[in-house]
Each structure stands twice: as structure tokens, then as C-alpha cells.
Amino acid sequence: MEKHSSSWFNVESVPEGYVFPPETRPGKLIAPLCKAIPVIDLGKSLGEDQYDIIQQILEASENFGIFQVINHGVSENSILDMMRNFKEFFGMTVEDKESMVNKSGLIYTSSTGYAKDGVHLWRENLKQPCHPLEKCIQLSPKKPTIYREVVSKYLVEVKELSLRILELISRGLGLEPGFFKESSQLQLMLANYYPPCPDPSLTLGILRHCDPSIITILLQDVPGLQVVKDGQWVGVDALPSAFVVNIGNQLEIISNGKLKSPEHRAVANSTVTRTTISTFINPPSDCVVEPAKALVNGLNAPQYSTFLYKDFVNSYGAFGSDTEAILKQICEP
Numbered sequence: 001m002e003k004h005s006s007s008w009f010n011v012e013s014v015p016e017g018y019v020f021p022p023e024t025r026p027g028k029l030i031a032p033l034c035k036a037i038p039v040i041d042l043g044k045s046l047g048e049d050q051y052d053i054i055q056q057i058l059e060a061s062e063n064f065g066i067f068q069v070i071n072h073g074v075s076e077n078s079i080l081d082m083m084r085n086f087k088e089f090f091g092m093t094v095e096d097k098e099s100m101v102n103k104s105g106l107i108y109t110s111s112t113g114y115a116k117d118g119v120h121l122w123r124e125n126l127k128q129p130c131h132p133l134e135k136c137i138q139l140s141p142k143k144p145t146i147y148r149e150v151v152s153k154y155l156v157e158v159k160e161l162s163l164r165i166l167e168l169i170s171r172g173l174g175l176e177p178g179f180f181k182e183s184s185q186l187q188l189m190l191a192n193y194y195p196p197c198p199d200p201s202l203t204l205g206i207l208r209h210c211d212p213s214i215i216t217i218l219l220q221d222v223p224g225l226q227v228v229k230d231g232q233w234v235g236v237d238a239l240p241s242a243f244v245v246n247i248g249n250q251l252e253i254i255s256n257g258k259l260k261s262p263e264h265r266a267v268a269n270s271t272v273t274r275t276t277i278s279t280f281i282n283p284p285s286d287c288v289v290e291p292a293k294a295l296v297n298g299l300n301a302p303q304y305s306t307f308l309y310k311d312f313v314n315s316y317g318a319f320g321s322d323t324e325a326i327l328k329q330i331c332e333p
């Protein structure tokens with residue numbers, strides 16, 4: 001077991017335990033920021049442009065599986081406070097951070113304590129369960145002092161945004177209003193902290209994966225998120241006050257493969273710290289997941305079988321983040 005240090009990343013070269021094999025590391029090739037990923041103005045989704053916004057969301061979800069939203073209704077203060085809160089949280093000593101999270105469900109992971117296939121990720125992270133929110137917040141860190149107030153306000157606002165986007169998607173797919181009510185009940189938040197890295201071509205902040213959620217709403221302060229588009233890694237720009245919306249595996253399945261859940265990863269950079277907050281909208285564990293009946297007919301055979309969400313999640317133990325293997329095992333029709 002390596003010894004925890006409050007500054008594992010203050011090094012001149014990348015320690016051996018953080019170097020990924022050539023086939024998984026980012027390498028020297030820079031993934032260009034992809035300007036074609038749509039930026040959708042949700043401010044227009046309430047008025048007469050609603051139909052147009054729904055089409056933009058569906059098109060982006062089919063072509064990229066990812067898009068950004070602006071004028072989304074989450075307050076500027078909430079966004080700034082969240083970033084401030086988590087920069088302060090991750091700036092504390094490892095001992096302080098660890099002392100605050102020995103509560104059920106709340107998990108702090110320093111990079112030194114966690115290895116994926118024997119290699120450490122270039123990040124620290126904090127997993128914050130959110131359901132039910134009032135109870136989870138009572139078990140949240142007390143430091144920074146703004147933590148509980150800021151995080152609970154943000155989560156309420158982001159939940160509202162997530163449900164709004166799902167409602168637009170259900171209309172676009174031709175499903176009945178409230179279609180996602182049951183499958184979108186559980187919120188889960190991850191705060192990620194990627195310090196500057198002496199050689200980002202060798203390391204990874206998060207390995208290539210698809211999110212096992214319905215959708216994910218990501219806040220990022222600087223670029224570092226990459227998605228696979230037409231077989232190539234491309235970067236997702238960090239726009240001020242925008243959210244990145246990611247289609248999760250479950251939504252791909254419910255839409256019978258019409259909407260795509262993109263493979264993505266996070267890379268570090270050599271100059272600045274990157275902080276991101278992922279908020280996942282997940283089904284409850286006993287939720288039955290399957291292609292929506294309205295989308296399956298004589299011309300459109302089901303692409304996936306019916307399964308329980310918990311079986312999908314539990315298969316991560318056996319398959320890691322190999323989504324193809326999970327889909328084959330759990331939901332091949």
C-alpha cells in the first residue's frame with residue numbers, strides 16, 4: 001500500500017504507477033476540440049421554438065450522444081459556488097478529506113489509494129449520494145462550511161434541468177409525457193479533481209467508458225473531456241456556465257438504439273487544475289429497463305432484452321467499463 005501524501009501530484013515526472021500502457025494512454029497526438037458538438041439554447045424551449053429545440057436535442061443525441069446546454073435555468077451563483085466549494089474541498093489535506101467521508105455512501109478517493117488495472121488515475125474524486133437528498137446532505141462533509149447548503153441547492157436545480165431535458169427527449173421520441181418518471185428517480189453526484197500533470201500524454205483522469213445512467217449533466221471549468229466521434233477522440237470545449245449533457249447507456253437502450261451513449265474519457269493537462277462535477281440521473285435498482293414499447297414494431301425489432309437496472313450495474317464487477325461486454329451479457333435480445 002502506498003503512503004498517502006497531501007500532494008501526490010507535485011512531481012517533476014510522472015511516477016511509474018501512473019503510466020498507462022501505450023494502447024490506452026492519450027499519447028502525444030492532441031485531440032482537437034470539436035466545434036461541431038451542438039450548443040443548445042434551452043431558453044427557447046418554453047416558447048414557440050420548442051419544436052426546433054427538441055429536434056436539436058434529438059439530432060445531437062443521435063449523432064454525438066453529447067451536447068451542451070446554455071440558458072438552462074441553473075443559477076450562475078450555484079455554478080460558481082459549486083466550483084468554489086469543490087476547489088476548496090480538494091485543496092484540503094488528504095487526512096482532512098478522508099476524515100470527513102467515513103459516512104455511509106460518501107466516498108473520497110485519492111489517486112494514490114485507487115488503481116485501475118494496476119495503474120493509478122490522475123485524479124481525486126468524491127462520490128456524493130443524493131437520494132433522498134435531505135438525508136444524504138446530513139451525512140455530507142461539514143467543511144468547506146458552505147458545502148451542504150451549496151451542494152443541496154445545486155442538486156435541486158440540476159435535477160429540475162435533467163427532468164426538463166428528459167421531458168423534451170420523450171416528446172421528441174414520441175413517448176407519453178412523464179415517460180421517464182420512474183427511471184429517472186436517483187441522482188448521484190461525483191466531483192472530480194484533476195491536478196496539473198507533468199506529462200498528460202502518459203496518464204488518464206478517467207478511463208474510456210460510457211455512463212450507465214439515463215443522462216449525465218457535467219459541469220467543467222476547463223477542457224479535458226474527450227469523446228469518440230467516428231472512431232477518433234475529440235475534445236469537448238468548456239463553455240462558461242454551460243453544462244455538457246451526456247446520453248447514458250439506459251437511454252440508448254430505452255430509445256432502442258436511436259440515441260447513442262458516447263464513449264468518453266478525461267485527460268489531465270500540464271498547466272492548470274481541472275475540476276468537474278458529474279450529476280447522473282439513474283433508475284432505481286429494481287427498475288425494469290427495456291426499449292420503450294412505443295418504439296418497437298414490425299419494422300423496428302427490439303435491439304435489447306429486458307433487464308433490471310441492478311443487474312446492469314452489478315456486471316461492472318465482472319466487466320469493468322467494457323460496455324460492449326456488459327450489453328452482450330445483460331441485454332442481448
Ligand SMILES: O=C(O)CCC(=O)C(=O)O
Pocket residue numbers: 190192206211218220224225226264265266276277278
Ligand atoms: O470529468 C470529466 O470530464 C468526465 C467525468 C465522467 O465521465 C464521469 O464522471 O463519468
Ligand SMILES: [Fe+2]
Pocket residue numbers: 209210211264
Ligand atoms: Fe462519464
